[in-house]
Amino acid sequence: MKWATLDKEPCSVARTVAVIGDRWTLLILRDCFLRVRRFEAFQTRLGITRHLLADRLRKLVAFGVLERVAYQDSPKRYEYVLTERGLALHPVLMSIVHWGDVHMSDARGRPMLHEHKSCGHVFDPVMTCSVCGGRISARDVLTHDGPGLIRRAPRARRTPSSS
């Protein structure tokens, strides 16, 4: 598997990993959801090298997750804002946060709380089924081939009956 063509693999995990499967990228996206928008702000908050930050932002823009928007002329200055495509990553970030809350918190408890504006309560994200609305758990899901799957030819195998 090559990184350069990972986004062309017949697997949605691989394709998404091509976009966000990188330590810095996930932390940059976290900050985007916290409304951080500017190069300097990302750099200061994360302690990422400027070189890498520029590279990651370029890639996120190329994948349509962020948009580079001028916020002033002379000198031209740009900031990075989540596109619809980027906002659609919210469930990914929320499920990552929730796993960390439950499995990596120390005695103090969780670092952040999330309030559901429309109901006004602090909540946990729950994965549910789009059809029946029931809770989804790992043991309750079956995987099938979909139309976009291209099966690679299985490797030739020497069997007792083959030459």
Add this chain to the structure above:
Amino acid sequence: MKWATLDKEPCSVARTVAVIGDRWTLLILRDCFLRVRRFEAFQTRLGITRHLLADRLRKLVAFGVLERVAYQDSPKRYEYVLTERGLALHPVLMSIVHWGDVHMSDARGRPMLHEHKSCGHVFDPVMTCSVCGGRISARDVLTHDGPGLIRRAPRARRTPSSS
């Protein structure tokens, strides 16, 4: 921010990224959920170097996501199975898959379909609120400091009134 201490940051994203925020690790976990268990199987399916695979599996075991279980003696052979903690990563993988399905699929459609055993239908994962059951979207969430947050002292700032 240093990788070695990322799992101690006062942020659940950072802590989770310390465990899974790596291209190979996410692909390894995908395979784990597809019931791949053995070193050779991971290596063949992913094309990862054996060195890195050994390293990533060791780390996942250290973080309690996988368990290394002997499946035969003489010679001792081990396989890697998801723990409860690992199974709890299911929503993370499902939301990653779903984003890829929606935003990275080509004309053929999605590579895999998921069936909800208990209702029998192919479904999409939907993030909902644990309190009201309503759908969660990025624009509908407010973030607050939690008990586990440690704010870093803000950097000294030269202001007109300061010396």
Add this chain to the structure above:
DNA sequence: ATTGACAGTTCTAAAAAAGAACTTTAGCGT
């Protein structure tokens, strides 16, 4: 006696990331 499976380890070369300094355009204070 040889071959092959499996779960790794051990090398070297190539690629990526860290760390620090430098660039460019412009506003502000004196």
Add this chain to the structure above:
DNA sequence: ACGCTAAAGTTCTTTTTTAGAACTGTCAAT
């Protein structure tokens, strides 16, 4: 006019990771 600061990068060198391939040890089967 002069120096200072800010923002958004780029450029450079050093260090760390990763890729790629070969090798090891234990056993079973041919």
